[in-house]
Amino acid sequence: MGFYSNDAQGSTHISINKWIHAAFVYNAASLEQTVYLNGIIDGTHKPASALAASLANLTIGTNQVISSPVNFFQGYIDQLTISTRVKSSCEILDEATLVAHFTFDSPSPLIDSGPNSISATASNYTIISSGKINQAISFDGSSQSYFQASSFILLGVTNYSFSISLWVSPYNLTGTLVFITVNLTQTTFCYPLLGFTSNGPLVAQIYIGSSSISVASGPILSVSPSWTLIVQTWSTTNGLRLYVNNVLVSSVPTATTYVASGSASNYLLLGNCGNNCGCLNGAVSAPGPFSGAIDDWRIYSRELAAADVCSLYTMA
Structure with a gap:
């Protein structure tokens, strides 16, 4: 999860047909990306540069950069939230x-x-x-x-x-x-x-x-x-x-x-x-x-x- 080719990658292989809680945190102050799986840190990365954010649409369930048919997500998504602050590990564990x-x-x-x-x-x-x-x-x-x-x-x-x-x-x-x-x-x-x-x-x-x-x-x-x-x-x-x-x-x-x-x-x-x-x-x-x-x-x-x-x- 991250910024195109400057991403944080988790270490756990995901099982199909099973609910999991996934979270991604980006700390702009420390330039740290963190991936959580079921409330536990599963991967970290420090990008080479800060996120160059711009006003754009948010797309859920597909990736327009990857070629079809693997660009579409197959499965369920629930309780999607976006926060404009860095959440602590304790908060994410509770949410998960x-x-x-x-x-x-x-x-x-x-x-x-x-x-x-x-x-x-x-x-x-x-x-x-x-x-x-x-x-x-x-x-x-x-x-x-x-x-x-x-x-x-x-x-x-x-x-x-x-x-x-x-x-x-x-x-x-x-x-x-x-x-x-x-x-x-x-x-x-x-x-x-x-x-x-x-x-x-x-x-x-x-x-x-x-x-x-x-x-x-x-x-x-x-x-x-x-x-x-x-x-x-x-x-x-x-x-x-x-x-x-x-x-x-x-x-x-x-x-x-x-x-x-x-x-x-x-x-x-x-x-x-x-x-x-x-x-x-x-x-x-x-x-x-x-x-x-x-x-x-x-x-x-x-x-x-x-x-x-x-x-x-x-x-x-």
Whole structure:
């Protein structure tokens, strides 16, 4: 990527039929070009001269310099943005891997403030002022009390890394915190990712196939008004991990297989399991509604490292 024959080239061969995030940064002050792939630096170059910019049309999907037919792009493009400043590596990593971020702050508490504008709805909830970071969403523990977001495509891809982060302030230690399903009315593929066992401890779960759930068992959380940071991560390298208040409390390194739905239609429910409480529930023995408050819910398409968890914990 760059300025005709004065370009920066990445080092990774791109796979077809798979979504990737690509970014290019040009720093006019330092004359540096940087190529990012999925939020990670993949190539750098220092051009011989500065960009000689002029007013011209922006063309997407074809290169008028290269001869036909290889000058046309074949594939999908989404979320194209152009910024008139140099973005940091941290910003680009977030844009590439922060799938959704719900702050639950007024005046638009159900709006995704992440880069993808994920659609969401909620029922029988209250926005309270005493959140961990500004305001928070509170669930009353009834069967119709929930928050629901859709279009989590990468959660439907087998063995694709992910992380879930949220602050919780439970009124009691029962029910479902985060629930995944491909159908809101049928129990075709659904289970609790985060929830509580019958005697109160927190658990994080993934589906590993053959009707089996892998479980990372956590501690008994403090109830309201205390707030607790929960982070669930999964990758083929480290398996299933559960962090509580910046501490790795449970790890299942053998859980290196995450079997997904294979569907692009994946819903996440917060604070309930909706009409699908009869699914494969693992260690969440009573996967009903959750009674308590939740704040700063984030979903990532990568495994958060311990340093990332520390940043989430200290920023609140």
